[in-house]
Amino acid sequence: MKAETTAIHASDLVKSNTGDVTTPIHLSTTYYRGEDGGYPGGHMYSRVSNPNRSALEKVISELEGGADTCAFSSGNTAGMAVFQALKPGSHIIAPDDMYWGFKKQLLTIFADTLSFDFVDLTEIAKVESYVKSNTVLIWAETPSNPLLKVSDIEALSNIAKQHKLIFVVDSTFASPILQNPIALGANIVMHSTTKYIGGHSDVLGGSLTFAAKNEFWEKVKNIQETGGAVPSPFDCFLLLRSIKTLAYRIKGHCENAEKLADYLNQHPKVEAVFYPGLPSHPQHEIVKKQMRGFGGMLSILTKGDAENARKVVNSVKIFTQATSLGGVESLIEHRASVEGPTTKTPQNLIRISVGLEHIDDLIADLEQALG
CATH class of the missing domain: 3.40.640.10 (Type I PLP-dependent aspartate aminotransferase-like (Major domain))
Structure with a gap:
């Protein structure tokens, strides 16, 4: 089957x-x-x-x-x-x-x-x-x-x-x-x-x-x-x-994440986007070999310091600022502050779990938050 x-x-x-x-x-x-x-x-x-x-x-x-x-x-x-x-x-x-x-x-x-x-x-x-x-x-x-x-x-x-x-x-x-x-x-x-x-x-x-x-x-x-x-x-x-709905939820997560990654990859206030589906990803060819999709998770580096990254996650309206991932709702967080003082995660990194809301609403929300 x-x-x-x-x-x-x-x-x-x-x-x-x-x-x-x-x-x-x-x-x-x-x-x-x-x-x-x-x-x-x-x-x-x-x-x-x-x-x-x-x-x-x-x-x-x-x-x-x-x-x-x-x-x-x-x-x-x-x-x-x-x-x-x-x-x-x-x-x-x-x-x-x-x-x-x-x-x-x-x-x-x-x-x-x-x-x-x-x-x-x-x-x-x-x-x-x-x-x-x-x-x-x-x-x-x-x-x-x-x-x-x-x-x-x-x-x-x-x-x-x-x-x-x-x-x-x-x-x-x-x-x-x-x-x-x-x-x-x-x-x-x-x-x-x-x-x-x-x-x-x-x-x-x-x-x-x-x-x-x-x-x-x-x-x-x-x-x-x-x-x-x-x-x-x-x-x-x-x-x-x-x-029972996993396969169909994953399709939606992947579709939204690919579109959001493309949008963020061209945003003037985003320094870098980490997403396996981008051709610029260092292991993109390996991804295509061993995965059947690129997933619903991505991380970005915002231009500026930790304070600027926190400002972004504090400004969203549809995304929920919370830890965890994989739910139907989109989550966003300043990751380094979760991991503590010994973290090696960049201070300007924001982790995003892309949910199943309409992609236009997600893009609009990040547009206003980054702006």
């Missing part, structure tokens, strides 16, 4: 005797045991599994072409499960433009147990030079947050295979509709399902999809089930509802 069909039907559970077309919410935390001590319904305790979570994991697995998916209560807990599954003393190669939440995890939570190098993964020739005897994992984020850098997934997977490393791709900015890293050689695909998969700014979640059910998958699965940082049945219900 194509993605549009998979998104609607892959989560269907076995039809109940009430004939539900939409998966009902299963709130029970525990399940009947049979006379033999087993669990005839397939579930034992909701921390371990739940019908709604099973349906969510199934549809994400099929959209990503993976063997299994572990759903978590947030994107941060999904990423953390990968780091927790590594042996103490392990070394990680991570992107220099890594999502600040994961970077903060490494620097403040795992600094005593793991070592890591933050590398420009777009410079493939240099990546291999960072592989050490204790390197076990390459973590890529493509497109990246907030500079929209694009890493060559296939090239990085070849390095990972050569050195027998685990290769993880944070594909949140792309969604399963635009990019499938497993098909390009990744071992694990990570999503903050809060973003495009949820799509309505009303549910928190994360997921890890595995290319194979191997030993590392077992470790992460154990962390998920034993640690218990799992989404609630209602969270899963909301995500399943949203996934």
Whole structure:
């Protein structure tokens, strides 16, 4: 099935005797045991599994072409499960433009147990030079947050295979509709399902999809089930509802973002536009090779300093000044102030999540804000 069909039907559970077309919410935390001590319904305790979570994991697995998916209560807990599954003393190669939440995890939570190098993964020739005897994992984020850098997934997977490393791709900015890293050689695909998969700014979640059910998958699965940082049945219900329209929402996000990027790229008060769909983007050819669209995220550098950038985000009328991304509403923010004093994000950078409003209204709003 194509993605549009998979998104609607892959989560269907076995039809109940009430004939539900939409998966009902299963709130029970525990399940009947049979006379033999087993669990005839397939579930034992909701921390371990739940019908709604099973349906969510199934549809994400099929959209990503993976063997299994572990759903978590947030994107941060999904990423953390990968780091927790590594042996103490392990070394990680991570992107220099890594999502600040994961970077903060490494620097403040795992600094005593793991070592890591933050590398420009777009410079493939240099990546291999960072592989050490204790390197076990390459973590890529493509497109990246907030500079929209694009890493060559296939090239990085070849390095990972050569050195027998685990290769993880944070594909949140792309969604399963635009990019499938497993098909390009990744071992694990990570999503903050809060973003495009949820799509309505009303549910928190994360997921890890595995290319194979191997030993590392077992470790992460154990962390998920034993640690218990799992989404609630209602969270899963909301995500399943949203996934059904994911493919069509992504088309709208991409269409609006391309037009907005073209407009901003010619604006006299914009110093630079970071958007994979622009021919001027440094990795534009790689984008065309590994993605099926250019996404709904872009960042701009305004002319002037941080104060000028803040003035722009404080002047919008339709855009909402808020953190996060991937919702139907357009969001805008001065990114460096979110990431804190140690950020390397330019002080004049504004990150934009392009929503599904009419593009003429979005352009008019930024025209008056920049003016």
